[in-house]
Amino acid sequence: MMRRGSGRRSAGDKCGLKPGYTLVIAEKPKAASRIAMALNASRKCYYGRTPYYTSQSGDLIIASAAGHLYGLHTRERGYPVFTYEWIPIYEYEKGAYYLKPYYSMLSKLSRNAELYVNACDYDIEGSVIGYMIIAKMGDPRRAKRMRYSTLTHAELREAWRKLSPIDKEMVEAGIARHEVDWLWGINISRALMDLARKATGRRVILSAGRVQSPTLVKAYNDWMKRGLYIPDPLFEVIVILEKDGVEFTAKLIGNPETRGEALKIAGQVKHDGKLRILYVERKPYERKPPPPFNLPDLQAEASRIYRYSPSETQKLAEDLYLAAAISYPRTNSQKLPSTLGYRGLIEKLISMSKYRKFAANLLSKEKLYPRQGLKEDPAHPAIYPTGYMPRNLTPRHYRIYDLIVRRFLATFSENALLVKTLSTLTDVHGRYRFEASGINIVKAGWMEIYTYSSPEEKPLPPLAVGELVDVKDVKMKIAWPNPADPPIRKISLVKWMEKVGIGTEATRARIVDTLYKRGYIIRGKSEDEMTSLGAGVARLLISAFPQLSTPDLTRRLEEDLESIRTGRNSRRKVVMEARKIIVNLLDSYKKLIESDEAKKIAAEAGLRPPEEKCHLCNMPAKAKINGVALCEAHYSAYMKLKEKLPSLKYRVQYPVDRLLSKIASVSGRFISDVAREALHNKRLYDALNA
DNA sequence: GCAAGGTC
Ligand SMILES: [Zn+2]
Numbered sequence: 001m002m003r004r005g006s007g008r009r010s011a012g013d014k015c016g017l018k019p020g021y022t023l024v025i026a027e028k029p030k031a032a033s034r035i036a037m038a039l040n041a042s043r044k045c046y047y048g049r050t051p052y053y054t055s056q057s058g059d060l061i062i063a064s065a066a067g068h069l070y071g072l073h074t075r076e077r078g079y080p081v082f083t084y085e086w087i088p089i090y091e092y093e094k095g096a097y098y099l100k101p102y103y104s105m106l107s108k109l110s111r112n113a114e115l116y117v118n119a120c121d122y123d124i125e126g127s128v129i130g131y132m133i134i135a136k137m138g139d140p141r142r143a144k145r146m147r148y149s150t151l152t153h154a155e156l157r158e159a160w161r162k163l164s165p166i167d168k169e170m171v172e173a174g175i176a177r178h179e180v181d182w183l184w185g186i187n188i189s190r191a192l193m194d195l196a197r198k199a200t201g202r203r204v205i206l207s208a209g210r211v212q213s214p215t216l217v218k219a220y221n222d223w224m225k226r227g228l229y230i231p232d233p234l235f236e237v238i239v240i241l242e243k244d245g246v247e248f249t250a251k252l253i254g255n256p257e258t259r260g261e262a263l264k265i266a267g268q269v270k271h272d273g274k275l276r277i278l279y280v281e282r283k284p285y286e287r288k289p290p291p292p293f294n295l296p297d298l299q300a301e302a303s304r305i306y307r308y309s310p311s312e313t314q315k316l317a318e319d320l321y322l323a324a325a326i327s328y329p330r331t332n333s334q335k336l337p338s339t340l341g342y343r344g345l346i347e348k349l350i351s352m353s354k355y356r357k358f359a360a361n362l363l364s365k366e367k368l369y370p371r372q373g374l375k376e377d378p379a380h381p382a383i384y385p386t387g388y389m390p391r392n393l394t395p396r397h398y399r400i401y402d403l404i405v406r407r408f409l410a411t412f413s414e415n416a417l418l419v420k421t422l423s424t425l426t427d428v429h430g431r432y433r434f435e436a437s438g439i440n441i442v443k444a445g446w447m448e449i450y451t452y453s454s455p456e457e458k459p460l461p462p463l464a465v466g467e468l469v470d471v472k473d474v475k476m477k478i479a480w481p482n483p484a485d486p487p488i489r490k491i492s493l494v495k496w497m498e499k500v501g502i503g504t505e506a507t508r509a510r511i512v513d514t515l516y517k518r519g520y521i522i523r524g525k526s527e528d529e530m531t532s533l534g535a536g537v538a539r540l541l542i543s544a545f546p547q548l549s550t551p552d553l554t555r556r557l558e559e560d561l562e563s564i565r566t567g568r569n570s571r572r573k574v575v576m577e578a579r580k581i582i583v584n585l586l587d588s589y590k591k592l593i594e595s596d597e598a599k600k601i602a603a604e605a606g607l608r609p610p611e612e613k614c615h616l617c618n619m620p621a622k623a624k625i626n627g628v629a630l631c632e633a634h635y636s637a638y639m640k641l642k643e644k645l646p647s648l649k650y651r652v653q654y655p656v657d658r659l660l661s662k663i664a665s666v667s668g669r670f671i672s673d674v675a676r677e678a679l680h681n682k683r684l685y686d687a688l689n690a
Numbered sequence: 691g692c693a694a695g696g697t698c
Contacts, residue, residue, distance in 0.1 A: 027696075027697080028696085028697060028698085029697090029698085065696085065697085066696080066697045066698055067695080067696030067697035067698085068695065068696045068697080069696090071694095071695085071696095072693090077691095079692095089696095096698095098697085098698045099697085099698080101698095102697095102698090120696095121696090124695095125695060125696055126696085128695090128696090129695095129696065174695095177694085177695080178693090178694080178695075181693050181694050181695080182692095182693060182694085183693090184693070185692065185693025185694070186691090186692050186693065187692085188692085188693090189691080189692035189693075190691085190692060192692085193691080193692070203691090205691060205692070206691095206692080207691090207692055207693075208692085208693085209692090209693045209694065210693075210694075211693080211694065212693080212694085318697085318698090322698075330696090330697085503694080503695095504694085504695070504696090506694095506695070506696065506697080507694060507695060507696090510694090511693090511694075514693095
């Protein structure tokens with residue numbers, strides 16, 4: 001889509017290396033280039049096509065990795081498995097060939113270095129990335145750590161002057177994180193696949209892990225609750241009024257118990273032909289600009305506005321970053337530090353005609369200060385446009401770019417000014433109360449730039465207390481409220497992970513995609529759906545591996561890592577502890593799946609057909625209603641519907657068939673299945689209405 | 691082949 005802004009490559013650059021230099025290892029190529037500039041290492045050399053930098057004297061070399069070059073791997077099959085080693089990732093992971101050149105370059109540059117500096121991001125993973133390279137290719141006894149949190153010249157030079165000893169405890173904590181995740185993930189995934197194979201004779205890829213499994217269980221729980229939802233109808237009386245040629249609506253306050261009662265009120269108001277104003281209040285209010293984007297907020301907005309999935313948005317943003325159009329996107333920060341030079345960044349946007357007006361407007365202000373959010377990131381600021389606009393953006397890339405620029409400009413803009421009008425009305429007999437509300441935008445402020453979250457204007461004519469207003473029409477509408485639990489959607493899952501603190505900016509969207517790739521969740525017509533496999537795996541995890549079913553495991557791991565980092569605990573102990581728990585779990589699990597229960601468990605997990613299946617789905621039958629076999633979920637749905645039906649009949653006052661088909665269309669899926677079935681299954685119909 | 695974590 002876009003060309004990389006990396007400049008010309010002259011393959012034959014002669015960069016003779018004199019032994020005894022200092023090798024600075026950055027986490028990624030962009031960081032290496034910034035560090036090189038700050039440290040005056042301006043000679044750009046190439047190892048094949050991969051760049052590195054040296055000082056004029058040749059005693060300083062800056063080169064980069066591309067994230068983790070080493071990972072944990074085993075050649076052993078079967079489970080439980082507790083032996084693993086650090087191996088170059090490109091050797092065992094499909095699609096990781098791009099790591100090879102970085103690996104080879106660092107391998108060569110490491111040979112004749114005197115001192116190694118780990119200049120990867122100053123966080124737990126950065127410590128592991130740099131350490132593993134130095135440990136495998138160089139010598140950790142001759143290593144230092146460079147600590148910085150922004151890639152500005154001043155901070156990088158300061159960090160260079162104040163090199164620290166290697167952060168051994170942080171490295172140990174990081175390695176422990178890798179080991180514990182590997183032990184849980186590989187072992188429990190293999191355990192699931194083992195059951196599947198025993199039950200079906202076929203090999204399927206299944207997986208479980210510290211982050212993906214709680215997310216699956218969360219989706220499962222929401223889906224179950226939603227499936228059993230029956231709305232309580234609201235009988236709304238809506239009065240259409242007119243004054244001075246302006247039409248507006250007022251709604252009855254309170255909920256009539258029955259449809260008949262609501263119709264009676266509607267009829268009366270229509271007959272009266274007037275409502276009286278009891279109360280009017282104008283409430284001016286301000287809306288502050290939103291904070292600048294971090295990745296979760298960008299993913300949420302792109303999903304809301306363009307229906308892009310979180311991983312699609314992330315990919316588009318990463319492309320824009322590699323093309324130098326935006327800053328680093330895998331950030332959690334909602335803050336723009338003033339060291340970025342606000343004015344300079346906005347000035348660069350002037351050259352783009354689409355943003356010229358807004359940018360010029362901001363530059364005319366004496367003070368520029370962005371709205372800052374609360375979320376922080378140890379290594380990166382919020383996402384902002386660099387001012388360099390690559391040509392030939394695809395429409396999808398452009399949409400994300402436009403969103404980022406507008407959001408960035410909006411954060412510097414003025415508050416929006418709005419007025420909300422609230423009015424209470426009554427019928428002429430004073431029996432009922434109605435409310436009308438309106439919204440007027442007085443000054444759009446930032447909403448003029450970031451146009452995606454303006455409230456809709458709803459004008460209300462000037463109203464005076466005591467006056468009578470003409471009724472044009474009255475309607476009665478039955479509202480069936482949506483369930484409180486949200487439908488399954490990728491963006492909701494990513495947001496939930498962020499809220500409970502599992503996964504990272506770089507991994508959440510990818511891990512959610514994994515749940516779909518495994519066939520646990522599928523994309524549906526109106527909303528995504530749990531498959532019987534996904535529901536089964538979730539139930540199995542809850543019963544056999546409860547540690548993996550909630551975010552608590554992450555909380556405990558974080559505490560353990562912190563204790564390693566502060567020297568209160570050792571990696572060995574933390575890993576042994578995890579190993580012990582896993583050994584015990586797998587011991588019971590193996591007994592279970594080798595027992596007579598195995599077939600039943602496999603059927604419950606959606607891995608093989610049950611002895612007797614539910615009349616409405618493929619799950620095992622749990623109960624019979626008038627001879628109709630139902631699974632646990634459909635049985636619960638039946639019981640709930642049977643309990644609710646009398647009151648719905650009384651309140652809605654529809655013939656039973658019409659009521660059932662209405663319920664089928666507004667309720668959760670298990671309730672719908674039962675209601676729809678009852679319409680043509682006499683045995684179920686009779687049982688339900690008995 | 692399985693995790694979760696980096697990044698091209
Ligand atoms: Zn069923």
